[in-house]
Amino acid sequence: MNNSAQQIVGFDGEVSGMSLTDLLQIKAMGRFSGRIVVEQNGKSGHLFFREGDLVHAQLDVFEGKEAFARILAWGGGTFRAEPKVGTTRQTLHEGFQFLLFDAIRLQDEIAAGIGQQSQATEAVQAQKGGSMKDRLSGIAGLQDVALTDRNGSVVQSIGSNAEALAAQGMYLVSKSCQIGDELGLGSFKGAVVQGASGHIVTLEGAKNYLFVGVQGDGKPSAVETEVRRALANQG
Amino acid sequence: METILRSVVTSQGVIGGMIANDSGQLLVRSLPDMYDSDQLGRVCALLMEQQLGLEDATGGVRQAEVRFELGKLIARSVGERLLVLLCEPGANVQMLLIALNVAAKKLEKLPHVPANQLAASGKKEAKPAEVRKDSGIPAAYRNSGLFG
Numbered sequence: 110m111n112n113s114a115q116q117i118v119g120f121d122g123e124v125s126g127m128s129l130t131d132l133l134q135i136k137a138m139g140r141f142s143g144r145i146v147v148e149q150n151g152k153s154g155h156l157f158f159r160e161g162d163l164v165h166a167q168l169d170v171f172e173g174k175e176a177f178a179r180i181l182a183w184g185g186g187t188f189r190a191e192p193k194v195g196t197t198r199q200t201l202h203e204g205f206q207f208l209l210f211d212a213i214r215l216q217d218e219i220a221a222g223i224g225q226q227s228q229a230t231e232a233v234q235a236q237k238g239g240s241m242k243d244r245l246s247g248i249a250g251l252q253d254v255a256l257t258d259r260n261g262s263v264v265q266s267i268g269s270n271a272e273a274l275a276a277q278g279m280y281l282v283s284k285s286c287q288i289g290d291e292l293g294l295g296s297f298k299g300a301v302v303q304g305a306s307g308h309i310v311t312l313e314g315a316k317n318y319l320f321v322g323v324q325g326d327g328k329p330s331a332v333e334t335e336v337r338r339a340l341a342n343q344g
Numbered sequence: 345m346e347t348i349l350r351s352v353v354t355s356q357g358v359i360g361g362m363i364a365n366d367s368g369q370l371l372v373r374s375l376p377d378m379y380d381s382d383q384l385g386r387v388c389a390l391l392m393e394q395q396l397g398l399e400d401a402t403g404g405v406r407q408a409e410v411r412f413e414l415g416k417l418i419a420r421s422v423g424e425r426l427l428v429l430l431c432e433p434g435a436n437v438q439m440l441l442i443a444l445n446v447a448a449k450k451l452e453k454l455p456h457v458p459a460n461q462l463a464a465s466g467k468k469e470a471k472p473a474e475v476r477k478d479s480g481i482p483a484a485y486r487n488s489g490l491f492g
Contacts, residue, residue: 273401274401277397277398277401280394280397280398281394281397281398284390284391284393284394284397285394285410285412287390288387288390288391288394288410288417289410289412291383291386291387291390292379292383292387292415292417292430293414294412294413294414294415294417295412295413295414295415296412296413297410297411297412298411298412298413299410299411300408300409300410300411301408301409302398302402302405302407302408302409303402303405303406303407303408304398304401304402304403304404304405304406305402305403305404305406306402306403306404307401307402307403308402309398309401309402322401325403330438
């Protein structure tokens with residue numbers, strides 16, 4: 110066997126129509142180490158992985174979570190993986206799935222005007238196809254949605270019953286936290302409550318809770334999957 | 345009841361489980377010794393309270409899956425009883441639900457024993473938690489009328 114044949118490890122090539130979120134999840138699951146370069150309209154975002162953990166994100170002057178959220182918000186572009194490029198910097202410390210959800214939450218905050226109101230933010234909102242309402246409204250079985258801060262104040266909502274849903278959701282969170290404390294299970298991460306005539310799905314972000322009311326004939330697990338997909342997909 | 349509980353706690357990803365009655369009193373348990381019965385009784389009472397608080401919103405809670413950093417809790421209402429499973433964080437709930445459905449069906453067939461009869465039979469039970477009625481309701485919502 111000659112030298113050039115021995116050096117070829119893995120495949121090189123191009124894929125199209127794939128979301129950045131999907132690619133990053135595959136890389137995380139494959140315990141990728143190296144850099145993913147994402148490019149759009151002359152801008153380059155850099156995502157550094159170490160053994161499947163996202164350890165650093167950089168976009169212009171932004172670093173860490175904000176850079177990651179902004180890169181994910183790009184509706185399209187190109188990406189390439191560079192396995193041999195590493196970094197000594199670490200601006201991200203949480204697990205990949207947590208960072209992904211947190212990035213989505215951060216995008217919502219930016220889109221809702223809680224975050225920085227910069228030109229870049231407006232571009233992000235336009236590219237990702239609108240706010241939380243636009244992305245979740247079409248999900249079958251979904252009745253009401255309330256995005257709240259940690260104190261239960263509603264930040265964004267869908268449906269006429271969102272305020273009550275937020276109150277019920279916060280009650281659920283509060284009781285769950287007491288149960289978690291009692292059993293030493295650590296922090297609350299979410300809940301799915303199935304009832305006879307309606308269901309409640311609760312997702313937890315770094316600074317927010319997302320409460321989703323599901324119709325009685327809907328499947329809460331399916332709605333949860335759809336909600337996560339809708340929040341994650343940028344394309 | 346112990347046999348039913350054992351059949352489900354041996355499923356992959358399950359740390360243990362317990363069954364409580366409709367007053368939140370612990371009937372049987374199969375959980376690591378680090379959890380004492382009083383502690384588990386308080387958990388059952390909190391779960392019952394949680395279900396009661398969400399009754400209007402859900403038309404009666406049938407099942408709750410609560411996820412935490414270090415584990416998840418699945419509470420299934422079975423007639424007058426509550427079947428609770430403590431699982432590892434990565435447990436496959438969909439797989440687990442098959443075993444849970446079987447256990448729930450068996451549990452439904454068992455006759456209901458009122459709490460006072462249990463006490464008379466000398467079975468040691470955990471006391472329900474002494475929790476303030478509105479302790480789980482965020483201050484902002486306590487007077488909203490949403491929780492009775």
